[in-house]
Amino acid sequence: MRSKLYIAIDLRFEAGTPAIGEAIGLGAAVDYLSGIGMQKIHDYEVELANYLYASLRSVPNIHIHGPVPSQNVQRAALCSFNIEDIHPTDIATFLDQQHEVAIRSGHHCAQPLHRDLRVNASARASLHFYNTKEDVDDFIRALMDTV
Structure with missing residues (x-):
């Protein structure tokens, strides 16, 4: 089991920004496709x-x-x-x-x-x-x- 300290260290070494734009784009794509059916x-x-x-x-x-x-x-x-x-x-x-x-x-x-x-x-x-x-x-x- 991971400790909180280990998780904090993992996050500290993650490079870049999370894929926020991609997540928003995916949501827009789902809305678009759902609108068509x-x-x-x-x-x-x-x-x-x-x-x-x-x-x-x-x-x-x-x-x-x-x-x-x-x-x-x-x-x-x-x-x-x-x-x-x-x-x-x-x-x-x-x-x-x-x-x-x-x-x-x-x-x-x-x-x-x-x-x-x-x-x-x-x-x-x-x-x-x-x-x-x-x-x-x-x-x-x-x-x-x-x-």
Whole structure:
């Protein structure tokens, strides 16, 4: 058990100011999201994710990882994929440099999953409630131009 003296010494050696601004920002974010409604955000993200999945199916030689989003599947509005004979990092680089479209590439902190899928990396498009179907269309056009 810690003594009061030990706790006082711990606090004395803490560097900087506590994350007060971040705590206030988190509160503002919670208020903002609560004002929109978390269920409304979820429903829209499911709709957008389904649109992304359906749109990605039109890309030649694509392999989409994971289940199709639905109201019954708890998952984020994102899609990991590979395109035959193109490294995910190349896809991400070309999308960024040629079309100003940002996606992720790599392991996504899921190396064991990638090992099980027998892929060395994947590309991932992520959506949130501030994205639109037009954003998805722009992404698909850029991806088709890239592959």
